[in-house]
Amino acid sequence: MQFATLSAGEVPGVPSLDELRGLKPLQQPEWPDPVALEQVIGELRTLPPLVFAGECDDLTTKIGAVARGEAFLLQGGDCAETFAGVTAENIRAKLRVLLQMSVVLQYAASVPVVKVGRIAGQYAKPRSSGEETRDGVTLPTYRGDAVNGLEFTPEARIPDPQRLRGVYNAAAATLNLTRAFTTGGYADLHQVHAWNTDFVKSSPVGQRYEQLASEIERALAFMRACGATADEFKTVDFYASHEALILEYEHALTRIDSRTEQPYDVGGHLLWVGERTRQLDGAHVEFLASLSNPLGVKIGPTTTPEYIRALIDKLNPKGIEGRLTFITRMGAGKIRDGLPPLLEAVRDHGSPIAWVCDPMHGNTFETPNGYKTRSFDAVMDEVQGFFDAHQQVGTWPGGMHIELTGDDVTECVGGGEALVAEDLANRYETACDPRLNRHQSLELAFLVAERLRA
């Protein structure tokens, strides 16, 4: 029996934490106190799973339908969740906007929408620079609440391993409320549609979406008249995902499922590896390859067909449908030329892939008044380019990955409210990248719906 030879903290079939550390993982914090770190890791290893392996398998099956062109995936939430953001109001608002978007997309696409939050674990951030300078003072960068504090003081920016326990607690509280909301009546289809009707009435550009909203209204009225009151109208399946960045945390949350005897990272249903840590022989890819969760990989503009084929062989050698999602983040100016060769390479390789568009990360810029922002038009243009590329190659544009919030923040310019750089100061609240606000998110869903029906 393999178990007997394993030392404490090792999981059969998964590289040990020391082996992963030996691969020199990128974007890891320099924890100042290794003893405290090992103690937290030991505690995390004993805590109950946050999600169940069976739920991860269900999500794999659903993403399999996305890969076949029979479902659409909507993944969304904050760039960086914060511990302070774990409030009922915040979680409810985020969920609500995701549910509203899903209804519009599902009607337009006429296929199920697989709903996945960037939620309940999205607490660690890769950074382009390890340092941040303000008014002549230079400090280590903020790496997410999992690692250090956002406050610009030397104390706050020191990595603190106790924060990893905070991630577990915050994720548990968030998942608990999310499960209650999605199964306890809050997700009722009629109610979600009523919220969309309110949006169409109150948005300055709402008229454009009236027809689609009233078509959905008629479809719902027809179902009501038929006496259709199925549970499917009252509850939804909702999944949690985050970037698997801090290997100590992810490894400590990895367990053998008693049912299948396979390893799962039970800190979230779907884990993805980011643009900065997806090296073929790097620690992150090595770790994810050993898990049975559905996986995502961010695919940026420098990606080559050779790399992508090798990545598929590494992360999905058995060609399991729904196992692997590619989240493209090319930039609006690059996607129409950059994506088709990759789509062709994957099509010719033959392995099933769900293709999802992240129109956020390739379109970030700084305003003259110093705010990191994205323009709604560029975001929409990248989504259109994603659809164009798939149309050209004959593949299925499987979904969207959006940084958003349910609140009326002012972080991205443009959209129906025509936000400009000067408006950003009003409510710029993100801990990391700029998010679409509630109106911008719903508008995006209606515009994508138009494209899905075209």
Ligand code: PEP
């Ligand atoms: C992110 O999703 O917040 C992120 C950092 O993305 P990427 O890895 O694509 O840059």
Ligand code: MN
């Ligand atoms: Mn981001």
